[in-house]
Amino acid sequence: MKVILKKDYELLGDEGQILEVKNGYARNFLIPNGIVTPANASNLKSFEEIKKQRSRKVLKLTEEAQKVAADIARNTVTIRMQTGEDERIFGSVTSQMIFEALKEKGFEDLDKKKIIIKEPIKSLGEHEVEVKLVHSVIAKIRVNVIPQETEAEAESEETAAVAEGETSS
Secondary structure, eight states: OEEEESSOBTTTBOTTOEEEOOHHHIIIIITTTTSEEEOOHHHHHHHHHHHHHHHHHHHHHHHHHHHHHHHHHHOEEEEEEOBOGGGEEEEEEOHHHHHHHHHHTTOTTOOGGGEEOSSOEEESEEEEEEEEOSTTOEEEEEEEEEEOOOHHHHHHHHHHHHHHHHHHO
16 A cells, blocks of 8 residues: 655665555554545645645754854854863763753754764864754854863952052052
């Protein structure tokens, strides 16, 4: 029996694909569960129209994602990490940290699961991370990892700034 997949189904294929399956499998499982519809003339015609609409929608989403990718690529995210001796950071930079930094920059509608860190970031400096937006659009963002100021350094800078302010008066 020829059928059209209504939605992606891991065992069979992708949405809109036309397949040949056994009659019993189609009638008893696939059709009642809403996974497929019979491939007759009217269903084929309606699926062609749905494909056209979906392709326009995908094209529009891809164009919007490319604009967002360009905006992301122009930005650099700075993340402060606690460091030990030899300027080595404790732990590593996570996708959650990068996601939070991107949210602060105004990119709220990103998915943290789509931030791809190829190698764990365990050193100071600038690193490149990929953010998958939609379909084949991948944005690359620069992540600058800098040491976090310790409380003693922050206090010494504050006292230096106060002392400098007093001398200039």
